[in-house]
Amino acid sequence: xxxxxxxxxxxxxxxxxxxxxxxxxxxxxxxxxxxxxxFTVEDGCRTGYMFFDLEDPSQLPKISEPFFMQMGAKVHYSxxxxxxxxxxxxxxxxxx
Numbered sequence: 666x667x668x669x670x671x672x673x674x675x676x677x678x679x680x681x682x683x684x685x686x687x688x689x690x691x692x693x694x695x696x697x698x699x700x701x702x703x704f705t706v707e708d709g710c711r712t713g714y715m716f717f718d719l720e721d722p723s724q725l726p727k728i729s730e731p732f733f734m735q736m737g738a739k740v741h742y743s744x745x746x747x748x749x750x751x752x753x754x755x756x757x758x759x760x761x
Contacts, residue, residue, distance in 0.1 A: 673737030
């Protein structure tokens, strides 16, 4: 799964001043154990990308809510595949 978190600038500024942004990111990274995590600016907003295995869709609120509530973030999830997943998927549709 790809998690994209795009944070509201004023809300994330306040979260930085109060130490909540780092705490939220650290706890999210610890909980998700992502294969990769990257942080950048997109559309003028602080943005994070985290690639992780989603074991249960019921985890989504627990992951998303801190970003919504503390950073006024836009949160987006996209299913993604690694190379092994792609090979498996393409093999399943190849003619015999």
